[in-house]
Structure formats: C-alpha cells, structure tokens
Amino acid sequence: MLHVAKATFIRNTRVMIRAYPWSFVIGHIFSGVYTVLFAFFAYHYVFAGQLDENFAHLTGSSDYLSYAILGGAFYAFAVSTLMNVSRSLITELREGTLEAVLLTPSLRRGYFLGNVAQQLMRTLFEFSVIVLVGALFGLTLSHTNVWSAVLVWILSTGAFFCQALVLGSLMLWFRDTYITQNTLFAVMAFVSGVTFPIPYLPEWLQPLGLIMPLAPALDAFRQCVIQGAPLHAVSPQLFHMAALSLIYLVIGVWGIRRMEKRVMESIFG
Amino acid sequence: MKQLGSLLLAEIIKEHRHSFHSKMVYFSLLVWPVINFVTAYYSFAPFRMGADSPLARFISYEQLPLFLLTGYLGYIFYWCLVQSSWQMSFERQAGTMEMIFISPVNRLAFLYGRSLSSLIEGVWLFFCFVLLALFFVDGIQLSGWWAPPLAFLILLVSAIVWGGFLCVLFLFSRDSSFLYTVLDEPMLIFSGVRLPPMAFPVWAKVISFCFPLTYALQLIRELLMEGASLQTMLPSMGLLAAVLLVLVTATVVLLKQAEKHMKKTGNMVMY
Numbered sequence: 001m002l003h004v005a006k007a008t009f010i011r012n013t014r015v016m017i018r019a020y021p022w023s024f025v026i027g028h029i030f031s032g033v034y035t036v037l038f039a040f041f042a043y044h045y046v047f048a049g050q051l052d053e054n055f056a057h058l059t060g061s062s063d064y065l066s067y068a069i070l071g072g073a074f075y076a077f078a079v080s081t082l083m084n085v086s087r088s089l090i091t092e093l094r095e096g097t098l099e100a101v102l103l104t105p106s107l108r109r110g111y112f113l114g115n116v117a118q119q120l121m122r123t124l125f126e127f128s129v130i131v132l133v134g135a136l137f138g139l140t141l142s143h144t145n146v147w148s149a150v151l152v153w154i155l156s157t158g159a160f161f162c163q164a165l166v167l168g169s170l171m172l173w174f175r176d177t178y179i180t181q182n183t184l185f186a187v188m189a190f191v192s193g194v195t196f197p198i199p200y201l202p203e204w205l206q207p208l209g210l211i212m213p214l215a216p217a218l219d220a221f222r223q224c225v226i227q228g229a230p231l232h233a234v235s236p237q238l239f240h241m242a243a244l245s246l247i248y249l250v251i252g253v254w255g256i257r258r259m260e261k262r263v264m265e266s267i268f269g
Numbered sequence: 270m271k272q273l274g275s276l277l278l279a280e281i282i283k284e285h286r287h288s289f290h291s292k293m294v295y296f297s298l299l300v301w302p303v304i305n306f307v308t309a310y311y312s313f314a315p316f317r318m319g320a321d322s323p324l325a326r327f328i329s330y331e332q333l334p335l336f337l338l339t340g341y342l343g344y345i346f347y348w349c350l351v352q353s354s355w356q357m358s359f360e361r362q363a364g365t366m367e368m369i370f371i372s373p374v375n376r377l378a379f380l381y382g383r384s385l386s387s388l389i390e391g392v393w394l395f396f397c398f399v400l401l402a403l404f405f406v407d408g409i410q411l412s413g414w415w416a417p418p419l420a421f422l423i424l425l426v427s428a429i430v431w432g433g434f435l436c437v438l439f440l441f442s443r444d445s446s447f448l449y450t451v452l453d454e455p456m457l458i459f460s461g462v463r464l465p466p467m468a469f470p471v472w473a474k475v476i477s478f479c480f481p482l483t484y485a486l487q488l489i490r491e492l493l494m495e496g497a498s499l500q501t502m503l504p505s506m507g508l509l510a511a512v513l514l515v516l517v518t519a520t521v522v523l524l525k526q527a528e529k530h531m532k533k534t535g536n537m538v539m540y
Contacts, residue, residue, distance in 0.1 A: 048323040
C-alpha cells in the first residue's frame with residue numbers, strides 16, 4: 001500500500017510542478033487573504049471596531065479579527081483538501097488515465113493515501129501563508145495551545161478526506177466537478193460559521209452546519225488558538241467530527257466502489 | 270459589418286452551447302448568487318447594527334440589503350460575462366485555439382463574442398434582481414422609469430469590455446486561471462460590492478479605482494438608491510467611459526502582441 005501511496009505522491013507532485021504550477025495554490029492563498037482583508041476593512045474602517053453585544057457571548061472572545069481570519073484560513077484549507085482528493089478520480093478520467101489506474105492491481109487505499117499526503121504538503125503551505133498574512137492584519141497567536149491546534153488540524157484533514165470521498169463519488173455520478181464542488185463550498189461557507197457564529201442564522205438553517213465537518217473542526221481550532229484551550233476542552237467537537245468522519249467514510253467508500261463499477265461499464269464498456 | 274455581426278453571433282451561440290450543456294448550470298446560476306448574497310449579509314451580523322452604528326456614516330442600516338443586492342448584482346453580472354474568458358484555456362486543451370487563429374475570423378469579434386455569450390444569464394439575473402428588489406427590499410429610490418434600463422446598459426457594456434480584456438490576458442498562457450483569482454476576487458472587496466469604497470484607506474481606494482466595476486456600481490447605486498438626476502451623474506459616467514476606452518485600447522494592443530508572440534513561437538496550443 002505504501003508503494004502505491006509513494007508513487008501517487010511523486011506522480012502528483014510532478015504533474016503539479018510541470019503542468020499546473022500556480023493555478024490552485026495561488027487561487028486558494030488569495031481566497032484566504034481576501035477573507036482576511038474583508039475582515040480587516042469591515043472591522044477597522046467601516047464599523048470602527050464596534051461589535052454586536054452577543055458576539056463575545058457566542059464565541060467566548062471579543063477578538064473578531066482572529067475569529068474571522070482563522071475562519072478564512074481554515075475554510076481555504078477545507079476547500080483545498082476536499083478539492084484535491086475528490087477531483088483525483090475525475091481528473092484521471094478527463095486526462096485519460098483512469099482506465100490504467102483501475103486496471104492496475106494497486107490498492108485504492110494507497111492511491112488515496114498518496115493523494116492526501118501530496119495535498120497535505122500543499123495545504124500546509126497555503127495555510128501557513130494565510131496565517132502569516134493574517135498575523136499582519138490582526139490575528140493574535142500569543143495564546144495558542146500549539147499541540148492541541150496541530151492535532152485538531154491533523155484530525156480535520158482526516159474528516160475532510162472522508163467528506164471528499166463522498167464528494168468524489170458525486171462528481172463521478174454527475175460527471176462534473178465545477179457545479180458539484182462549488183455548490184458544496186458555497187453552502188459550507190454559509191452554514192459552518194466561517195465569517196459569523198452559527199447561532200446568528202435562523203434556527204431552521206442551523207442543523208445544516210451539524211452535517212459539515214468544517215463546523216466542529218473550526219470551532220475546536222478557534223478555541224485552541226484564540227483561547228489556548230487544551231485538547232480535552234474541545235472533546236465534544238472532536239467526537240462530533242469523528243462521528244461525521246465515520247459516516248462520510250462508510251458512504252464514501254461504498255460510493256466510490258459503486259461509481260468505479262459504473263464508470264467501467266458506461267465508459268469502457 | 271454584416272459579417273462581423275454573424276461572427277459575433279456564431280461565437281455567442283458556440284460558447285452558450287459549450288457552457289450550458291445541462292440544466293444544472295441554470296441551477297448553479299440561480300443558487301450560487303443567492304447563497305453568496307445571504308452569506309455576505311450575515312457576515313455583518315457580528316458588528317453593531319442599528320441607527321447609531323458606525324456603518325451609518327456610509328450607508329443607512331435600512332439600505333444595507335439593497336446596497337449588498339446592487340453590489341452582488343454588479344459582481345455576478347461581471348462574473349457571468351467574464352467566466353467565459355478564463356475558459357479560454359479550454360480552447361487550448363481542446364486544440365481549437367489554433368483553428369480559430371488560422372481562420373480569417375475577426376479577432377475582436379471572437380473576444381467580445383465570448384464575453385457576450387453570457388448575455389442571456391445577465392438578462393435573467395437582472396430580471397430576478399428587479400423583482401426581488403421591488404417586492405422584498407426597502408430603500409429603493411429610482412431616478413426615473415429609465416433608471417433600471419440604463420443601469421442594465423451600464424452593467425452590460427462595462428462587463429463586456431472587462432470580459433474582452435480578460436480574454437486577451439488568457440491568450441498568453443495555458444496556466445493562467447490563477448489570473449482569474451487575482452483579478453476577479455479583489456473585485457469583491459475593492460469595488461464596493463460588500464463594503465463602501467469610501468471607507469477604505471487611500472491605498473485600497475487606489476486599487477478600487479483600477480476596476481471598472483467600482484465606477485459601474487457607483488452609477489447603479491446613484492440610479493437605484495439615491496434617485497440622482499442625469500446631470501449629476503455626468504462626471505461619473507464620463508469617468509466610466511474613459512476607463513472603458515483605456516481597456517478597449519489595451520485589449521486591441523495586447524491582442525496584436527499575443528498573436529505576434531504565438532506566431533513567433535508557434536505554440537498556440539501548448540503554452
């Protein structure tokens with residue numbers, strides 16, 4: 001399995017460097033940086049630093065800039081992980097290599113592990129750049145509980161990976177990446193508490209946030225960074241994330257297998 | 270002239286068929302702007318609102334939904350008309366770019382045809398916007414019955430010119446979709462889509478003046494929210510016209526440069 005993972009990692013890195021060196025990396029970094037800029041402008045220049053009374057009560061801190069900047073950075077990280085993993089099979093289909101991938105006796109687990117490892121390198125770079133820019137615009141990192149934050153980040157990668165398997169199956173089902181992924185990303189940005197706390201939403205919309213791994217992941221990460229919370233303090237969010245990961249994993253593995261079969265029958269005959 | 274028209278029409282039909290291969294596309298066109306708009310609206314929730322909010326220095330609290338709605342209308346309109354330009358790289362991948370440039374097609378007709386291909390979406394969006402604004406949002410103050418058609422015309426012309434300009438930029442490289450991110454997303458922040466540019470620091474104001482959408486939105490808000498007369502809007506209109514003229518000139522010059530470059534290097538399809 002590790003051989004397959006290593007080979008996939010090396011191949012994907014080469015493809016990224018040779019064929020598409022800038023598009024996605026720069027795109028994700030800029031998206032995160034724009035969220036940082038929006039938060040900074042709105043807070044300082046438009047609202048003169050005046051927050052709603054409920055904000056501190058809902059988030060446990062009155063540090064809006066750290067709240068919004070971490071939201072932007074973590075959202076970019078989630079989108080990047082979801083996109084890179086879920087698009088892998090449909091990209092193979094488009095580039096004409098899917099048949100070869102499916103015909104080889106390689107383990108699919110190794111293939112996806114290689115994909116995740118490769119994209120982990122990219123997302124770590126993207127995330128670091130956004131956080132660094134955020135630090136210039138008012139993100140406070142002095143209270144961070146580093147180990148808890150790192151662990152939440154790694155666990156979140158796992159959760160997004162599981163969600164990406166379901167997204168990947170849907171993409172193969174619809175034979176589309178653009179509409180499927182962007183609809184999901186738009187909904188995620190709305191219901192997961194990226195730029196505002198979820199309780200501000202109407203009550204009937206709030207349950208939508210519960211099915212997105214981004215919501216508990218972001219909540220836990222913010223607590224670890226802004227308030228320096230230890231890992232056990234965010235265990236409800238971690239359990240929530242683990243439960244969602246398990247559900248997505250089961251559906252995703254089943255979906256990918258089904259879609260592979262369908263693609264083999266409908267395309268390759 | 271007749272030939273130019275038919276070329277333009279052919280490109281519009283081609284691009285429309287290419288982009289609207291399924292009904293899902295119409296779904297996304299309707300759903301994405303709505304989700305983005307409500308997300309933008311709720312992004313203001315953590316701030317202090319009401320009559321004594323610092324926001325009132327720029328927009329009254331009651332007009333915030335209309336401010337965002339006009340902002341998003343302008344942005345989506347631009348986005349609709351310019352998204353076909355970043356898909357220029359698909360022409361390379363499909364190998365059709367070479368065929369287009371070998372044929373005696375007028376290059377400008379090809380560029381602006383691509384840009385215009387989203388006209389139907391633009392009309393549809395504008396129609397939905399007017400209905401929404403009329404029934405659900407307070408604070409509308411029209412300059413006259415002619416204000417909505419004029420706003421539509423301003424958006425249409427400026428977006429086509431901007432789309433044509435982006436198309437040319439995408440002629441230079443296969444991996445240029447990041448340019449889309451560099452040029453498209455800053456519009457959301459700097460052009461006054463979500464925040465009033467008057468609130469920005471000087472450096473941000475300088476950036477915002479580089480986007481034609483800033484001028485277009487200024488005009489549209491004057492037309493639909495402030496009930497300004499034509500005479501008071503003349504300076505803003507002149508400014509927008511000047512910016513568009515600069516963009517058209519840049520498009521023509523860059524187009525010649527791009528074709529010359531591609532002919533010289535012979536790599537129309539690869540890079």
